[in-house]
Amino acid sequence: MMIDFHEMGTSSTYYFEPTKPLSTENDLIPRATYEVLNVHLAKYHAQALDQLGALYWTKEQFDNLSPIYGSTYPDFQGGVGVTFEVGSSRGIAQEGGNGVVKFPFTIRNHVATGLATVRGAVEERELYLRHQREFFSSALTAAGKFPTKAYVFGNAQDPTLTNRFLELLLQHKIRVHELGKTVTLDKQTFEQGKAYVVPAAQPQYRIVHSLFEEVTAFHDSIFYDVTGWSQAQAYGLPLSKQKNTSLVQGAPVTVAKTLTGTVNGGASSYAYLLPWSNYNAPKALVALQQAGVTVKTAFKPFRAGTAAQPIDFGYGSLVVPVATQKLPTDSVFQIVSRVSRLAQVTFTSVNTGFSVGGIDLGSNNVRTVPEAKAALLVGAGTNVAEVGEAWFVASQHLGLPLSRIELSNVGRAPLSRYSSLVLVGGSYAALDKAAVEKIRRWVTDGGTLITLKNASEWAIKQGIVKEKLLIPANGGWADTTAFAVAVAEATPPAPKATQRPKKSELPFAKRVDFVEQEQEGTRAIAGSIYKATVDPTNPIGFGLANRQLYIFRNGTTFLRPSRNPYATVVQYTPTPLVSGYVSRANLRQISNSAAVVVSKAGTGRVILFADNPNFRHYWHGTDRLFTNALLLGPLLNLPEGPSIVAAEEE
Known part of the structure; x- marks a missing residue:
């Protein structure tokens, strides 16, 4: 049970769920959450406010659609979330449409409904515990009916964001596997050891669906807040949805990797390189500049020869030349090493500016980055x-x-x-x-x-x-x-013709029922x-x-x-x-x-x-x-x- 306490406009009274049926509710959530549990709690909330003589309202304005809401998120975990909105006193007191709203009044109402929630949960605990058990078993049934059977994600060039998204999944106790072998799916290459598989059939199916799937069909066209909440797109990671179970899954993942920065190749007397594709590369750039290191960026890609093997560096890759720095060579290495650990990125040292392919490190297309102010x-x-x-x-x-x-x-x-x-x-x-x-x-x-x-x-x-x-x-x-x-x-308007305008051209707005003003929200x-x-x-x-x-x-x-x-x-x-x-x-x-x-x-x-x-x-x-x-x-x-x-x- 989770209570999400909020304030709203001073002239509003008090709001609590249930929300408007169907139109502002998520189809992934069992109907019992809305039609039984929320309605059950509402009786306790109404009773508490009735005893205080406080006005309130339900089933309007606020929706219960997106899992990013504090009161909807618990619904995706087999729990129950409740939103309370009180007309704000903005500190001590504020005048509104219902008179002066004072701070003790707003606190009193929130305390009353909060205690009512606890009372309702305790008195009907069997109802809520049964719902939680059925929630996760029904998730497996729903997953079996959904066409997508697994999700593959991962960016070999950006371990930072890949790892951050993996951490998000594991925090939600979502079952994740290593990718069993390197594969090409939907014209994207997913590398073993740098990509992961999330099976749809698992108790956390509803959260998995919300993280990866897109939704464009709704019961309504007016919403309080976000209607596009899938996280896979937000992280910008390569993603493939698989409709069969033949994908090779590796070992289960229980803990995200601990990313540690390093300098491959050790100290160099010539230059250090860093791909700009890593989400934390900009952080490394700022830290280097703040330490007094001059940094350049490549406006064209190149392939650098390293002690191990040639490595491709794309647009924006950072180049830290050593000889032109105002710092001693060993100090440059120490700073680069420290920054690699701070930003959790991997620099590569090179001992020549002659590239295997593309531009050389002394090219005019490798430009000094001015320190940002x-x-x-x-x-x-x-x-x-x-x-x-x-x-x-x-x-x-x-x-x-x-x-x-x-x-x-x-x-x-x-x-x-x-x-x-x-x-x-x-x-x-x-x-x-x-x-x-x-x-x-x-x-x-x-x-x-x-x-x-x-x-x-x-x-x-x-x-x-x-x-x-x-x-x-x-x-x-x-x-x-x-x-x-x-x-x-x-510019003055052009003169109009003298003939009588047609009825359809008369300068009157078409009559619309006053209540239809709410439909203006569809333009947002x-x-x-x-x-x-x-x-x-x-x-x-x-x-x-x-x-x-x-x-x-x-x-x-x-x-x-x-x-x-x-x-x-x-x-x-x-x-x-x-x-x-x-x-x-x-x-x-x-x-x-x-x-x-x-x-x-x-x-x-x-x-x-x-x-x-x-x-x-x-x-x-x-x-x-x-x-x-x-x-x-x-x-x-x-x-x-x-x-x-x-x-x-x-």
């Missing part, structure tokens, strides 16, 4: 959650300090000390003309502006870049630069998963060798692919929906639109994200794009390329 705009208007997510990825994952600048202080802030400036989703209306102009000058003087979601719209509308948005209102590509918007606003994108293609040769796409990328979207910023063919780093596919709900109109907007665009501005550049790549710091497949933007963005010198004019503009 980044800042983040925060304050009124910015999305607090996205601010926290961006800060966490930078400071906690990378170890990169991220200065925070209040919107009200932009005019006084020394932007020149920063190489990158991050704007997350939200409103930037608080920035006056002087502040906007200051940011514009900073970009054109060589700065790297990184914008997410609405901030990308803001940068386009302010004319900081010449890219365009796809406007949902007219369904076509629209010119939304500041100049175009100003012209449109200043609560949180769903989409397929896109990435350019792995662009620095923003370095390390993502697989051109296919899964993106989480919970906003309605639609970017037009750039006219510069080199500038669209990530683009949604023609049929992008993978998992979750999206309206047909929004799906048309997303199809073929740009997810990440790099735009030149003077000697600087703006990196526009249509979405939030850092969502809740579990979308590791896309937060690599963000870390690349922070660390490698300043290296981008975008070629102009031939101008491509969209067909609809011809």
Whole structure:
């Protein structure tokens, strides 16, 4: 039994489950959870609040659909989760639609329902214990009816993320096996010792299904939160679903590997190399630079000859030359060794710059990475959650300090000390003309502006870049630069004909029942998963060798692919929906639109994200794009390329 205590708007009273039947409930969960257990507990909750004379409501607004909810997650474990929402007192007291809500009042209601939950569980414990026993036996039955019999995952080039996902599975007591032999499935190679097999038929089938499977069929079209929750896509790992049981399974896995960093080949007097494909490679880069080591990155792949055998290094691979450092040779080795352990990555030492294949280590395509100095705009208007997510990825994952600048202080802030400036989703209306102009000058003087979601719209509308948005209102590509918007606003409407308009043209809105306003929620994108293609040769796409990328979207910023063919780093596919709900109109907007665009501005550049790549710091497949933007963005010198004019503009 798990209770999830929450606050909601002050003018709301009190909410507890059950949720709206069927439409907001998960089909994987036994109906008894919703129709028997939740209803049973609701009687205890209602009785407790009735005795206090407190108002409450059920079966509206909140859904019980996604396993990422605190109250739905226990349902996937054979338990029962309960959500309580109380009108917030925001500390001590707050005035709302039901009078002044005080802190003791909100605490009293939560305590009353919490104790009622315990009382209901104790008095009917046999009911709940029987449900738990039946839950796991019915899971095996459900797995037997499902076509997928096993899931294979693993990325030989990224042991960090592979191991992290394995740890997640083992934490949930999911049965996992080593892959018995190297195989090629769905045009992907899974290497023995670096990939794993998860059988579907196991007591934790429902959690396994939620981690790996996509869902696009729902009973409703209005949701409180995320509708695309599969984790395999979030980690960006190669995955294959197998419909037969002939796959060779190795030994059961009970403990994840302990990753230890090392330097293969030992000390070198020439250079150390690190593939950028490892999720922790950016962390290693930051640590090396903070220790005073100069680091370069390869803009083209190469094959290095090592003492053991030739090794391929892809786009973005790090090169640490020894002779050109300001540090002694042995100090460089000590730092590289320490960083390898810190980031749990494997460096390779080489004693020659002459490559077996591809570019040599002294090529102009091996460029020095400047040490990142980044800042983040925060304050009124910015999305607090996205601010926290961006800060966490930078400071906690990378170890990169991220200065925070209040919107009200932009005019006084020394932007020149920063190489990158991050704007997350939200409103930037608080920035006056002087502040906007200051940011514009900073970009054109060589700065790297990184914008997410609405901030990308803001940068386009302010004319900081010449890219365009796809406007949902007219369904076509629209010119939304500041100049175009100003012209449109200043242009008087064309005179209308003098004849009497037809009845169908009368300027009256079609009558709609007031209650139907709830349907406006169908226009929102609560949180769903989409397929896109990435350019792995662009620095923003370095390390993502697989051109296919899964993106989480919970906003309605639609970017037009750039006219510069080199500038669209990530683009949604023609049929992008993978998992979750999206309206047909929004799906048309997303199809073929740009997810990440790099735009030149003077000697600087703006990196526009249509979405939030850092969502809740579990979308590791896309937060690599963000870390690349922070660390490698300043290296981008975008070629102009031939101008491509969209067909609809011809």
